[in-house]
Amino acid sequence: MIEDIQSRLRKMRERYVERVRIESSRLEEIVESMNGEAAGEVLDEIQRLAHGLAGSAGTFGFEEIGARAAELERVAAIVRRGGAATPSMTDAVRGLSTAVSRIAGRTE
C-alpha cells in the first residue's frame, strides 16, 4: 500500500511539473507582451496564475517555485494598484522561470 501511495504521489508530482512548465511559459509570454503597460485583465491573469503556483508548489516539494510565484503575485498586485514594484515584473517572472528550469533539469 505504501508503494502504491508513493507511486501515485510520484505521478502527481510529474503532472505538476508539466503544469509548472506550461504556466510559467504562459507568464513569460504575458509579461514579455506587456511593453511596460498592462490592462487590468492581463494583471488579473498574472495574479491568478502566480497565486495558483504559489499556493501549490511547496506542497509538491518545489519551495523555490512557490516563493518565486508568490513574489510575482505580490509584484502584480502592486502594479495593479498603480504602484512601482521591486523587483520589476520582468525580473520577477525571470526568477520564476529560472526556478522552473532548475527543476526541469532535475526531473528530465
Next chain:
Amino acid sequence: MQQHDGRPFVLLVEDDPDIQELATMALEAIGGLRVRACSDGVTGLAEAEALQPDLIILDWRMPGLDGGQTLLRLKENPATRMIPVVFMTASVQPNEIDRMHAMGAVEVIAKPFDPMELPERIRQIWHRSQRPAGGTR
C-alpha cells in the same frame, strides 16, 4: 468522528485541481477518511447541507465565493453551522489567521502542507472540536 459506512467523512472545498487531488488521495489512501471534493464555495455550501460532513476543509482564497464568504454562509445556515471548518491557506500572516479563527474556523492549516501528515492533523483537529456527548447539530 461520525461514521458513514464505517469511515469519517470530510468535505474538501479547494479550487486548485492538483491540491484537490493530492489532498483527497492523502486523506483517503493514507488516512482512511471518506472525502467529497468540490472546487468552489457555492458547490461547497450545497454539498455541506446535503451531505452533512463531519468536517469541512475550506480553501481561503478561491474565485467567486471565497473561503471567508463560504464560512459565513455555512454559519448562517442552521443545517451547517455546527460542522467544524478548517481553513487551508498560503496566507499565514498572524492577523489573517486571527481573522479566520474569529470567523469561526476551528483551525488553520498552512500551505504548503505535508500530504503524509495531513490525515492525522485532520483527525486531531476533529477530536479537539468535538461537541460534548449528547450535543446536537
